[in-house]
Amino acid sequence: MDLEKLHREESGRILSTLIRLLGDFDLAEEMLQEAYATALQKWRVDGPPANPVAWLVSTARHKAIDRLRRQRRFEQKQAEIARYSEFLAQPAAGFSRGASDDPEGRFPDDRFPDDRLRLIFTCCHPALSEEAQVALTLRTVCGITTEELAKAFLVPIATMAQRLVRAKRKIREAEIPYREPSPEELPERLEAVLLVVYLIFNEGYLASSGDSLVRRELCAEAIRLGRLLCALLPQPSEAQGLLALMLLHDSRCEARVSADGELVLLEEQDRSLWRAEQIREGTELTERALRSGATGAYALQASISALHANAKTAQDTDWRQIAALYGVLLRMHASAVIEVNRAVAVAMAGDLEQGLGLLDELEQREELREFHLLPAAKADLLRRLDRMGEAAAMYRRALSLATNDVEIRFLRRRLAKAEGL
Amino acid sequence: MQYLMLIYDVEADWSKMSAVEQAAMYKEYGQFTQQISESGNHRAGHQLKPIATATTVRLRDGKRLVTDGPFAETKEQLGGFYLVEAKDLDEAISIAARIPSARHGSIEIRPIVARGETAEGKVA
Numbered sequence: 001m002d003l004e005k006l007h008r009e010e011s012g013r014i015l016s017t018l019i020r021l022l023g024d025f026d027l028a029e030e031m032l033q034e035a036y037a038t039a040l041q042k043w044r045v046d047g048p049p050a051n052p053v054a055w056l057v058s059t060a061r062h063k064a065i066d067r068l069r070r071q072r073r074f075e076q077k078q079a080e081i082a083r084y085s086e087f088l089a090q091p092a093a094g095f096s097r098g099a100s101d102d103p104e105g106r107f108p109d110d111r112f113p114d115d116r117l118r119l120i121f122t123c124c125h126p127a128l129s130e131e132a133q134v135a136l137t138l139r140t141v142c143g144i145t146t147e148e149l150a151k152a153f154l155v156p157i158a159t160m161a162q163r164l165v166r167a168k169r170k171i172r173e174a175e176i177p178y179r180e181p182s183p184e185e186l187p188e189r190l191e192a193v194l195l196v197v198y199l200i201f202n203e204g205y206l207a208s209s210g211d212s213l214v215r216r217e218l219c220a221e222a223i224r225l226g227r228l229l230c231a232l233l234p235q236p237s238e239a240q241g242l243l244a245l246m247l248l249h250d251s252r253c254e255a256r257v258s259a260d261g262e263l264v265l266l267e268e269q270d271r272s273l274w275r276a277e278q279i280r281e282g283t284e285l286t287e288r289a290l291r292s293g294a295t296g297a298y299a300l301q302a303s304i305s306a307l308h309a310n311a312k313t314a315q316d317t318d319w320r321q322i323a324a325l326y327g328v329l330l331r332m333h334a335s336a337v338i339e340v341n342r343a344v345a346v347a348m349a350g351d352l353e354q355g356l357g358l359l360d361e362l363e364q365r366e367e368l369r370e371f372h373l374l375p376a377a378k379a380d381l382l383r384r385l386d387r388m389g390e391a392a393a394m395y396r397r398a399l400s401l402a403t404n405d406v407e408i409r410f411l412r413r414r415l416a417k418a419e420g421l
Numbered sequence: 422m423q424y425l426m427l428i429y430d431v432e433a434d435w436s437k438m439s440a441v442e443q444a445a446m447y448k449e450y451g452q453f454t455q456q457i458s459e460s461g462n463h464r465a466g467h468q469l470k471p472i473a474t475a476t477t478v479r480l481r482d483g484k485r486l487v488t489d490g491p492f493a494e495t496k497e498q499l500g501g502f503y504l505v506e507a508k509d510l511d512e513a514i515s516i517a518a519r520i521p522s523a524r525h526g527s528i529e530i531r532p533i534v535a536r537g538e539t540a541e542g543k544v545a
Contacts, residue, residue: 125510127510174530175422175509176509177509181511
């Protein structure tokens, strides 16, 4: 039994149950660590139990009972005594019958309750800052260590540790409940959960700095979370839309950066590097999400991504359909960035001048004044129209606004070409 | 657990309202207070007089410093409060969202430190 693998795959599930049983994030985490330590010694001698997950939960739970007993004896802690009595009054609550009397973990896995959904909803509670939601979800649901998190988000370990401590303290002190939201609350709360998963994905997908290997893991974790939500939610259509979007974007990850680390645009990517299996799954999921009533932005963006992913060549791309989908997205959610994308799609669908006109209009918008992708998009259309002088001016403008190193190098190469160098 | 709900609103907007509008607002507040009393959540609650009536006092080196105000830079002022009993933060949030001023102002929800607890939640 590979304990590390088990930790990676099952710690979220074990922790979610322990938090429910113990009513405390920190105590649950601590007891789980102790249970792992015991497992490390005991399993080496006796061999692993039939059901390692149940064994770990039982062991952690017994350690918690011992701990609370000791504390009760030495310090008269009112709150903990109350919790303790409640705890003893529900010896197998939520467990299959006899779970607590079965330290060998012989009962079958499917009778073991899955509390991860409530863990996810608690970690993604809107009363926590977005940063904290992201960190706490990765730490508790995905079992990523504080050190790894600090590395992935480019902050000192102490900062990340503090972020987690604060979040857990708020859950405890403000009494953020550990439960799944009611049907009335669900749409709003689910939106927050999906946003956290999407933020995790984008952190891995868009970032150009930091350890790229760690970054890639964030994409994998986000996809794992997406799969988990699809499996656990009673109405998974919006989550399916998000999972589809992530799978489709991620399918291109090997083609979008060249061997020397440079950005490769969709149009110029080597499509044989795209992961066909992921595209197939993402496309199927998109269709399933839309058929089952997904109306959210993720499913729509997944549809756009699927059109790109399924085009045999860049020329085969159904830009007309993509422009229409951006139009639908815009009606749902007014966003300057989506307007830029739509203008580009209109241009690529055959009318370069019209697309350019739309971008000219957008240039007047105050909120887009600092947005480097707007002059970059204009420059690209001007280049296609063979108006190289104007294109060069726009590349220079984009360069003055861009901050990302990979993008700056890309824009410089384009500028050099437009200047005929 | 008890939560204090601090109601922040733009005071100037209130004084700009017509008598009819103000009466409608009071009626709404009356209904809300009655609802949370009947549901057993209500512990206390009051509207505060305008910020112009506020006084601040500090004791420094045994000396009392009394000043007019505060006149903070913030756009919204504390205009009233409720003290409610709620099962958890989610219940508190759903109560706060029904406070009439939530529609234009904002409601700050603060958990109350229970007797025998410290601010960090440790049992003293």
